[in-house]
Amino acid sequence: MESYQAKALLKPPAGKELPFRVRDGMESFAGNEATPSVVTCEGRDHMHRISQWFALLETGVIILLVAFVTGFGLLQIILRNIFSTGLLWGDTFLRHAVLWICMLGAVRAVAEDRHIHIDLLLKVLPPSLARTLAFLARALPVLVCVVLFYASWEFVQNERLGQDLAFGFLPVWMLQLIFPFSFLVMTIRFAARLPGTSPSHREGAEP
DSSP states (O other), X not given: OHHHHHHHHTXXXXXXXXXXXXXXXXXXXXXXXXXXXXXXXXXXXXXXXXXXHHHHHHHHHHHHHHHHHXXXXXXXXXXXXXXXXXXXXXXXXXXXXXXXXXXXXHHXXXXXXXXXXXXXXXXXSOHHHHHHHHHHHHHHHHHHHHHHHHHHHHHHHHHHHHTOEXXXXXXXXXXXXXXXXXXHHHHHHHHHTSTTOOTTOOOOSOO
């Protein structure tokens, strides 16, 4: 009934044609299957689903690392205090695992917009000046993350030349890849928020 009423309301005058056609209750411009707004919404939904899956992956890895580090640290304490021994590579592993947790936690904080904000001036400045300042406040982390990504990538490349081993046959540089990876993801997420910057809005979800 609603589809029939919509078609009746959009019926063109005699001898004229509408610049769009009605099909299955949805209007579309002549020559196109869907309006640009429909295509845009579908693209956003697709990106949102990908972002949700990536968020679940990040959270799962962080939870597993925290649980494993807690158990492994407890095991090291028991071995040292009760059996007067321990795993030689245990301390090195724990240090790198804590670094992974910190970096992935920072990536997750940026995704949920829970990193540190200093927005006192944005609340007292005029709206036009506040928008400009908000844009600069969003652009600065992008620049910082780009610089840190480049520096961390160079650092990993230098470590790769050294051929140092973390433990077993695992080289140190492979564990240090978390640095450029994290800074790259944070750069993308900060940059994705630049077009929609608002001085009174804090995103609580994925960009």
